[in-house]
Amino acid sequence: MIEWIPDARELADLELLLSGAFAPLTGFLTAAEASEVTEHGQLPDGGAWPDPIALALPREIQPEAIRLGDRITLRDPEGAAVAVLTVRELSGDGDGHGHGYHVAGPVEALDTPAYGPFARLRRTPEEVRKELPEGEILAVTMRGPLDGTALEDVAATAEELEAAIVLLPLVFGEGGPAVVRAALKAAERLPGSTVVAVPLAPREDAEIDLELREHVARNYGATEHYAGPAPVAIPGPPHRRGLVVFFTGLSGSGKSTIARGLRDVLLERGGRTVTYLDGDVVRRMLSAGLTFSREDRDRNIRRIGFVAAEVARHGGLAVCAPIAPYAATRQEVRAMAEEVGADFLLVHVATPLEECERRDRKGLYAKARAGLIPEFTGISDPYEEPDDADLVIDTTGMSVEHAVSTVLGTLTSGGWIR
Numbered sequence: 001m002i003e004w005i006p007d008a009r010e011l012a013d014l015e016l017l018l019s020g021a022f023a024p025l026t027g028f029l030t031a032a033e034a035s036e037v038t039e040h041g042q043l044p045d046g047g048a049w050p051d052p053i054a055l056a057l058p059r060e061i062q063p064e065a066i067r068l069g070d071r072i073t074l075r076d077p078e079g080a081a082v083a084v085l086t087v088r089e090l091s092g093d094g095d096g097h098g099h100g101y102h103v104a105g106p107v108e109a110l111d112t113p114a115y116g117p118f119a120r121l122r123r124t125p126e127e128v129r130k131e132l133p134e135g136e137i138l139a140v141t142m143r144g145p146l147d148g149t150a151l152e153d154v155a156a157t158a159e160e161l162e163a164a165i166v167l168l169p170l171v172f173g174e175g176g177p178a179v180v181r182a183a184l185k186a187a188e189r190l191p192g193s194t195v196v197a198v199p200l201a202p203r204e205d206a207e208i209d210l211e212l213r214e215h216v217a218r219n220y221g222a223t224e225h226y227a228g229p230a231p232v233a234i235p236g237p238p239h240r241r242g243l244v245v246f247f248t249g250l251s252g253s254g255k256s257t258i259a260r261g262l263r264d265v266l267l268e269r270g271g272r273t274v275t276y277l278d279g280d281v282v283r284r285m286l287s288a289g290l291t292f293s294r295e296d297r298d299r300n301i302r303r304i305g306f307v308a309a310e311v312a313r314h315g316g317l318a319v320c321a322p323i324a325p326y327a328a329t330r331q332e333v334r335a336m337a338e339e340v341g342a343d344f345l346l347v348h349v350a351t352p353l354e355e356c357e358r359r360d361r362k363g364l365y366a367k368a369r370a371g372l373i374p375e376f377t378g379i380s381d382p383y384e385e386p387d388d389a390d391l392v393i394d395t396t397g398m399s400v401e402h403a404v405s406t407v408l409g410t411l412t413s414g415g416w417i418r
């Protein structure tokens with residue numbers, strides 16, 4: 001049976017497809033529907049629709065594994081089966097790894113109990129419409145608090161139209177619960193108003209975002225839509241934000257030595273909590289039993305990324321120092337950190353192979369050259385040089401202290417430490 005976990009944005013769209021908030025859509029769009037939407041802002045039947053709601057085939061699933069008519073289970077990250085999608089179309093010009101493919105088809109809800117913050121406020125348009133009074137309905141979509149002016153505007157508009165008010169906090173990502181709290185607060189000032197949480201992920205294009213908000217509002221019974229002001233994003237200062245410092249480089253390049261030195265200096269200075277995910281400790285605990293195949297290296301790096309992002313989610317500073325030879329996997333870890341609102345710093349310890357091999361502290365290169373260790377990075381296994389490093393250090397002829405203070409300099413100039 002084929003099943004997977006769509007990404008956060010796809011899951012949010014899925015919830016709206018299932019609840020009817022994306023009506024008339026009942027599933028993920030085919031390529032033809034999507035191009036009609038993108039080019040003409042409408043569905044093939046002529047109805048206006050702003051955004052191609054698409055579902056990507058995950059890289060680990062081969063396109064050949066998908067057949068028309070297959071029923072695919074879609075799960076949330078905690079494993080709960082959320083919906084079944086019946087495949088109507090598989091489209092795309094993938095690169096052979098399933099990348100670039102999209103799966104289209106109708107979705108059906110499974111009877112999954114709702115959980116998550118404010119789950120009780122995530123109600124379907126049908127339920128909400130039933131409870132609303134006859135007459136005008138003013139729906140307010142919000143991505144942040146309603147300031148005083150906006151509150152006055154909403155109250156005045158509702159009065160003028162003699163409309164009932166529905167507040168629709170648009171919840172997506174870490175900031176979701178705060179938007180619902182803002183809506184509940186606004187509701188106290190707007191008597192008779194109803195609050196319904198809607199998992200609508202923001203769209204990059206402001207016009208599309210607004211149109212989509214209007215569609216959702218209409219489905220919730222709105223005769224009039226008020227788009228709440230865009231939130232003023234004030235990210236905390238860098239020294240309070242979570243940070244992942246991720247060293248990558250060949251074996252013997254100096255990653256662990258610099259990472260340990262950095263950890264020690266940070267602990268001596270104080271002011272930040274530090275978690276050092278030592279490569280050996282990770283391989284012994286988190287990744288026990290994994291080999292050095294591409295799949296296992298990727299698993300290892302994703303596990304490190306997961307833990308580091310959890311540390312950073314709470315404002316901590318995580319230092320990691322695996323080889324991490326694959327660019328795409330390093331990119332995934334960067335995305336994991338950024339998804340929780342943390343910063344990510346990639347440090348490429350670019351000591352050349354010759355120098356690493358000359359050091360050969362553990363005698364591994366000699367063994368690898370002798371063919372005793374298969375798939376050894378740099379000898380018989382690839383290392384993809386980063387082109388997105390925030391800092392590059394070649395430690396050849398450099399003291400350890402100098403290398404550590406170079407990283408420390410970057411942290412200071414970026415404001416992560418004071």
Ligand SMILES: Nc1ncnc2c1ncn2[C@@H]1O[C@H](COP(=O)(O)OS(=O)(=O)O)[C@@H](OP(=O)(O)O)[C@H]1O
Nearest residue numbers: 251252279292297300322323324325374375376377
């Ligand atoms: N085949 C092969 N290739 C590379 N390295 C090997 C291999 N087998 C064992 N070792 C030892 O394992 C250390 C690298 O582990 P990592 O977890 O950092 O590797 S990876 O990021 O998952 O690729 C690495 O340690 P460091 O020298 O600290 O980098 C090696 O000592």
Ligand SMILES: Nc1ncnc2c1ncn2[C@@H]1O[C@H](COP(=O)(O)OP(=O)(O)O)[C@@H](O)[C@H]1O
Nearest residue numbers: 250251252253254255256257395398399400403
């Ligand atoms: N400037 C430097 N920075 C880091 N390590 C250095 C430096 N100069 C020499 N070395 C030596 O290089 C070796 C690097 O080993 P290690 O830190 O375990 O590398 P990795 O974790 O990348 O495998 C150590 O023996 C270390 O003393």
